[in-house]
Amino acid sequence: MAGLTIWTLDWVPEGPRGFVRDLRLRWACEEAGLPYEIRTVPFDDRATNHLDRQPFGQVPYLDDGEVRMFESGACLLHLARKSEALMPRDPAGEAETLEWTVAALNSLEMTTVPWWFMTISGTPDEALTAWTASRLGHVETVLAQREWLAAGRFTVADLLMADVLRIPQVRAFGERPASEAYVARVTGRPAFRKAEADQLALFAGADAARAC
Ligand SMILES: N[C@@H](CCC(=O)N[C@@H](CS)C(=O)NCC(=O)O)C(=O)O
Incomplete structure (x- = not known):
C-alpha cells in the first residue's frame, strides 16, 4: 500500500520559504517517525492547476493510500491519529x-x-x-x-x-x-529543523531549474 505523500508547490519566491504549510505536515511526520515523500505541483497557474485536490488552489494536501485530504489542520489531525507522539490516547x-x-x-x-x-x-x-x-x-x-x-x-x-x-x-x-x-x-x-531545512532545500533547488 502506498505511504504518505505530502504535496506542495514546486517553487515559491524567497518571502514564504520556510513558511509554506507543507512544513506542518513534514514536521508532524518527522516528530512521529512516519515515512513520507514530497511531491509538487507547479507554482505557475497554482490558482487553477490543482483545484481537484485543493479547492482553493492552495497547498498542502496529503495522500495516505486511499485517503486524500486537504487543509493542513485536518491533515495534522489525521497524522495525529497514527502516532501517539502527536496526540495522547487517553x-x-x-x-x-x-x-x-x-x-x-x-x-x-x-x-x-x-x-x-x-x-x-x-x-x-x-x-x-x-x-x-x-x-x-x-x-x-x-x-x-x-x-x-x-x-x-x-x-x-x-x-x-x-x-x-x-x-x-x-x-x-x-x-x-x-x-x-x-x-x-x-x-x-530537531523535527522542526529538519522539516524547515528540507523545505528550504526544495525551493532553493528549484531556483536553478526556473533560471534555465
Ligand atoms: N487553510 C489552508 C491554507 C493553505 C495556504 O494558505 N496555503 C498557501 C501556502 S502556505 C498557498 O498555497 N498559497 C498559494 C495561494 O494561495 O495562491 C491550510 O491550512 O491548508
Whole structure:
C-alpha cells in the first residue's frame, strides 16, 4: 500500500520559504517517525492547476493510500491519529489536544493571517489590530503558566500553535516573553529543523531549474 505523500508547490519566491504549510505536515511526520515523500505541483497557474485536490488552489494536501485530504489542520489531525507522539490516547489528553489544535486555527490564525496580510500590503485595520492583540494576549497568559498547551507534553497542538506564532511580524507584535520562549522552544525541536531545512532545500533547488 502506498505511504504518505505530502504535496506542495514546486517553487515559491524567497518571502514564504520556510513558511509554506507543507512544513506542518513534514514536521508532524518527522516528530512521529512516519515515512513520507514530497511531491509538487507547479507554482505557475497554482490558482487553477490543482483545484481537484485543493479547492482553493492552495497547498498542502496529503495522500495516505486511499485517503486524500486537504487543509493542513485536518491533515495534522489525521497524522495525529497514527502516532501517539502527536496526540495522547487517553480521552482527556486527546480532548485537550483537539481543542488547542482548533484554537490555533480558529481563534489565532483567523486573526493573525488577515492582520499579517494587511501589514504587508499597507496599514492594518485598527479594529483588526486590536482583535489580534487581544487574542495574542490571551495566549501569552496561557503560555506564561505552562510549557505545553495540552496534556502536559508536546502534541500536534504545539506544532500548530508554534507555526502560527512564529511568523516574524507576529513574533514582533508587542512584548510577549512567554510566547517568544515557547516559539523558540518548539521550533528548536530537531523535527522542526529538519522539516524547515528540507523545505528550504526544495525551493532553493528549484531556483536553478526556473533560471534555465
Ligand atoms: N487553510 C489552508 C491554507 C493553505 C495556504 O494558505 N496555503 C498557501 C501556502 S502556505 C498557498 O498555497 N498559497 C498559494 C495561494 O494561495 O495562491 C491550510 O491550512 O491548508
